Amino acid sequence: MLALVALLILIGAGVFVVVRATGASIPGFAPTQSAITTTSISNSFPYKGVSITLVSAQQAQNFLDDPNTHSDGMVRLNLRATNSTTVRIGWRYEDVAQLVLPGNTVVQPTYVKGEVDLAAGKTQSSLVDFAVPGGTNLAKLTLRIGAASEAQMDIPLKAGADLSKYLPQKTSLNGQAVYFGLNWTLQSATTSLSIPGEQAARGTRFVTLALSVNNTLSQVTITGSPYEYARLKSGNTTTTPGDSTLPVSFQAGASGVTGTLSFLVSQKSTDFALLFLPQGQNSTDQATTPFQIHP
Numbered sequence: 563m564l565a566l567v568a569l570l571i572l573i574g575a576g577v578f579v580v581v582r583a584t585g586a587s588i589p590g591f592a593p594t595q596s597a598i599t600t601t602s603i604s605n606s607f608p609y610k611g612v613s614i615t616l617v618s619a620q621q622a623q624n625f626l627d628d629p630n631t632h633s634d635g636m637v638r639l640n641l642r643a644t645n646s647t648t649v650r651i652g653w654r655y656e657d658v659a660q661l662v663l664p665g666n667t668v669v670q671p672t673y674v675k676g677e678v679d680l681a682a683g684k685t686q687s688s689l690v691d692f693a694v695p696g697g698t699n700l701a702k703l704t705l706r707i708g709a710a711s712e713a714q715m716d717i718p719l720k721a722g723a724d725l726s727k728y729l730p731q732k733t734s735l736n737g738q739a740v741y742f743g744l745n746w747t748l749q750s751a752t753t754s755l756s757i758p759g760e761q762a763a764r765g766t767r768f769v770t771l772a773l774s775v776n777n778t779l780s781q782v783t784i785t786g787s788p789y790e791y792a793r794l795k796s797g798n799t800t801t802t803p804g805d806s807t808l809p810v811s812f813q814a815g816a817s818g819v820t821g822t823l824s825f826l827v828s829q830k831s832t833d834f835a836l837l838f839l840p841q842g843q844n845s846t847d848q849a850t851t852p853f854q855i856h857p
Contacts, residue, residue, distance in 0.1 A: 637703065659706070768826055
């Protein structure tokens with residue numbers, strides 16, 4: 563009888579340890595919230611054309627409001643996304659967020675509160691939890707943003723981190739061209755890892771060209787869709803626009819009409835030529851404007 567009682571006690575103790583380790587509740591032994599340490603970070607970076615701010619990180623042994631919490635260490639990231647574009651943009655942090663631990667161990671979120679669904683001009687906050695061994699130095703952790711197929715960004719969990727390599731870089735230009743009787747000026751080229759609603763594919767980046775157009779003719783000039791006539795060439799690769807804000811027609815005497823063309827290119831490409839193609843079977847109207855950008 564004593565042996566049986568001892569065995570039952572051992573089994574009960576083992577079950578208790580296992581259940582408590584999973585963070586589950588046991589009648590009469592409800593888990594309590596451990597002490598939470600909050601560290602302000604305030605690092606901002608763009609994703610899909612949206613500005614994300616890593617506001618702060620919190621560490622605790624557990625988070626009771628996380629249904630998947632561990633009891634041996636958790637990290638919670640407070641993220642704020644602001645959509646300053648004109649289009650609705652969304653994503654799931656479960657699909658695009660990872661935490662890189664010392665030793666290059668990568669962990670997925672245990673819990674996300676706040677799936678991002680941002681109308682134009684709106685701001686939204688989200689919580690993203692990760693299981694991280696207690697006592698881990700936050701400064702040695704990195705938030706990785708971007709799906710495996712996208713250009714990913716590694717954001718250190720420490721204030722003042724240099725994120726300049728993830729920010730748009732602008733190169734001033736002054737390329738001239740005549741096309742469809744219009745005078746075109748290539749004013750600048752901006753490289754970025756995203757445009758509104760889209761993150762660049764892995765190993766690529768966007769080049770967004772700003773153009774100004776003058777129509778000195780006495781009639782309306784209809785160029786049509788820039789998706790049909792505009793191309794960007796680098797080496798042996800020619801790319802069609804992924805996005806454009808150029809109008810399809812230009813009023814007589816119009817001056818300084820502006821618009822943009824965005825192309826997806828290799829991150830290694832720096833030498834380009836903007837091509838305007840002939841339109842129509844017998845057309846010979848075309849233009850080529852070469853330019854270079856920063857690596």
